[in-house]
Amino acid sequence: GENVEQHPSTLSVQEGDSAVIKCTYSDSASNYFPWYKQELGKRPQLIIDIRSNVGEKKDQRIAVTLNKTAKHFSLHITETQPEDSAVYFCAASDPYNFNKFYFGSGTKLNVKP
Amino acid sequence: DSGVTQTPKHLITATGQRVTLRCSPRSGDLSVYWYQQSLDQGLQFLIQYYNGEERAKGNILERFSAQQFPDLHSELNLSSLELGDSALYFCASSTGQANNEQFFGPGTRLTVL
Numbered sequence: 001g002e003n004v005e006q007h008p009s010t011l012s013v014q015e016g017d018s019a020v021i022k023c024t025y026s027d028s029a030s031n032y033f034p035w036y037k038q039e040l041g042k043r044p045q046l047i048i049d050i051r052s053n054v055g056e057k058k059d060q061r062i063a064v065t066l067n068k069t070a071k072h073f074s075l076h077i078t079e080t081q082p083e084d085s086a087v088y089f090c091a092a093s094d095p096y097n098f099n100k101f102y103f104g105s106g107t108k109l110n111v112k113p
Numbered sequence: 114d115s116g117v118t119q120t121p122k123h124l125i126t127a128t129g130q131r132v133t134l135r136c137s138p139r140s141g142d143l144s145v146y147w148y149q150q151s152l153d154q155g156l157q158f159l160i161q162y163y164n165g166e167e168r169a170k171g172n173i174l175e176r177f178s179a180q181q182f183p184d185l186h187s188e189l190n191l192s193s194l195e196l197g198d199s200a201l202y203f204c205a206s207s208t209g210q211a212n213n214e215q216f217f218g219p220g221t222r223l224t225v226l
Binding site: 031032034036042043044045046049051089093094097098099100101102103104105106 | 115144146154155156158161163168169203207209210211212213214215216217218219220
């Protein structure tokens with residue numbers, strides 16, 4: 001099955017700096033890559049997603065890039081704020097069941113004021 | 114609020130016992146997913162149902178079982194509970210169409226003493 005690896009496991013940045021989280025996937029047939037944010041004690045929520053026919057997608061301070069050839073995708077958060085502190089999970093769709101996601105292990109982002 | 118409801122919110126029980134977790138998907142969603150999240154861990158996929166039928170299985174123990182009923186709500190049954198089963202159990206739902214967002218419920222926190 002698909003294997004999703006996520007790095008780093010923890011990331012600490014100063015408020016206002018940028019944060020980058022990277023994920024790789026193993027099956028080139030995966031074609032949907034969502035990112036979820038989970039605040040402490042709360043449910044994961046989708047923050048941005050990208051499909052394999054697009055190389056980049058941006059939503060205000062958040063952007064995701066996809067390199068299909070290298071099989072990796074990244075989350076970029078600019079002008080970080082303390083409320084960005086959370087655990088971020090990347091995921092890739094199962095090539096044989098596009099409803100199912102394989103999640104990365106998560107990145108704990110700490111934005112220091 | 115994602116529209117996905119889970120009950121109970123918290124559950125405390127003893128080793129060897131059996132519990133049932135309940136999930137109601139968003140209105141119109143046909144697919145239900147169950148995930149286990151142990152302390153400071155990622156999201157472990159357990160099982161997926163689509164319109165009453167099992168669609169995919171992950172790392173679900175034999176002591177665990179699930180089903181989706183005709184009204185589309187789902188139940189996750191955990192039996193012969195062990196200390197290591199203590200975790201946050203999330204239910205998510207989606208339309209069931211390819212590459213659609215999964216909406217997570219608030220989770221059930223299970224503590225096995």
